[in-house]
Amino acid sequence: MSGLVAVGSVKGSPGVTTAALGLAAGWPMRPGGAPVVGVEADPSGGDVLGWYELPAAVGLVSWAAQARSGRLGLSGHVQQLPGGVEVVAAPVEATAARGAVEVLAGAGAVRAAADTVTVVADVGRVDLWSAAAPVVAVCDLLVVVARPVPVELARVVGREADLTAAGRRECVLLLVGEPAWPVERVAESVGLPVAGVLPWDPRGAGVIAGRPGGRRAPGPLARAYGLVARGLADQLDRRRVPLPPPIAGVPALPAGNARATAGQKTTVLVPGASSPRAGRDREASGWVPSTTVRRGRVGRR
Ligand SMILES: Nc1ncnc2c1ncn2[C@@H]1O[C@H](COP(=O)(O)OP(=O)(O)OP(=O)(O)O)[C@@H](O)[C@H]1O
Numbered sequence: 109m110s111g112l113v114a115v116g117s118v119k120g121s122p123g124v125t126t127a128a129l130g131l132a133a134g135w136p137m138r139p140g141g142a143p144v145v146g147v148e149a150d151p152s153g154g155d156v157l158g159w160y161e162l163p164a165a166v167g168l169v170s171w172a173a174q175a176r177s178g179r180l181g182l183s184g185h186v187q188q189l190p191g192g193v194e195v196v197a198a199p200v201e202a203t204a205a206r207g208a209v210e211v212l213a214g215a216g217a218v219r220a221a222a223d224t225v226t227v228v229a230d231v232g233r234v235d236l237w238s239a240a241a242p243v244v245a246v247c248d249l250l251v252v253v254a255r256p257v258p259v260e261l262a263r264v265v266g267r268e269a270d271l272t273a274a275g276r277r278e279c280v281l282l283l284v285g286e287p288a289w290p291v292e293r294v295a296e297s298v299g300l301p302v303a304g305v306l307p308w309d310p311r312g313a314g315v316i317a318g319r320p321g322g323r324r325a326p327g328p329l330a331r332a333y334g335l336v337a338r339g340l341a342d343q344l345d346r347r348r349v350p351l352p353p354p355i356a357g358v359p360a361l362p363a364g365n366a367r368a369t370a371g372q373k374t375t376v377l378v379p380g381a382s383s384p385r386a387g388r389d390r391e392a393s394g395w396v397p398s399t400t401v402r403r404g405r406v407g408r409r
């Protein structure tokens with residue numbers, strides 16, 4: 109199943125590009141599933157070209173040039189990173205990146221690509237004035253990356269309505285580093301479900317950014333991204349289960365986060381708890397799914 113996952117932040121540089129690449133790399137390949145492509149749609153300029161020393165001729169700018177003539181297809185603009193992750197890289201320079209994002213967003217090209225592939229789009233900073241705002245507006249799931257420190261979390265507080273489009277868009281928080289408080293409290297204070305807590309792992313982040321890590325096996329950060337990506341893929345799949353037909357006189361359920369009010373569960377990753385997959389997952393990353401979230405709040409077990 110394909111879809112559009114937007115990954116962004118509210119401020120700062122908490123690790124959005126790293127997260128988009130990590131999630132694309134860890135996205136589960138399921139029977140009949142769509143291929144995954146990371147799209148660097150950050151209007152403030154890309155990093156992937158520089159991180160991997162890729163040729164600039166293929167990527168967001170070439171895709172936008174083609175989209176101008178009405179051909180929205182993604183193929184021909186994708187580059188493969190060592191390790192196999194497929195990306196459409198943005199130009200480093202902000203003016204060029206913003207222009208390309210504007211063209212692609214205006215043409216509906218990112219959304220159209222998500223009909224056949226799972227697009228994990230780095231949208232940079234999420235705000236209403238961003239050139240990537242139209243991409244966020246049509247995404248299936250918005251992942252807000254933040255470091256779990258008071259000043260960063262405080263910036264997310266109060267943005268619930270615009271991040272979730274007043275409950276019509278599914279939106280989750282992804283924490284980079286372990287919070288000083290229980291993850292349930294973070295979710296409650298911020299008003300968004302927590303999709304995962306990533307280990308603070310500079311070496312692992314460096315490997316995702318193309319720096320040699322000296323590891324053969326995936327490190328803790330790569331494993332954690334795999335675990336989070338599985339949870340997000342499950343969330344996308346559930347989203348596509350058709351809603352029951354409306355019953356006369358009963359208001360239809362809205363889309364997005366509000367669907368959780370109908371009892372839909374969202375996985376949150378917390379340390380040390382048990383679940384059917386806990387043994388394997390804990391071994392893999394140290395973080396296991398356990399707690400359920402309803403309507404943006406973590407339920408008590
Ligand atoms: N889990 C992590 N542990 C340690 N360092 C990390 C982790 N995730 C990201 N980083 C580091 O944080 C820095 C910023 O990461 P990244 O470029 O992904 O952030 P960003 O939010 O996309 O920033 P920008 O605003 O420049 O687009 C990088 O040096 C990256 O290696």
Ligand SMILES: [Mg+2]
Pocket residue numbers: 124125126150155230232
């Ligand atoms: Mg970035």
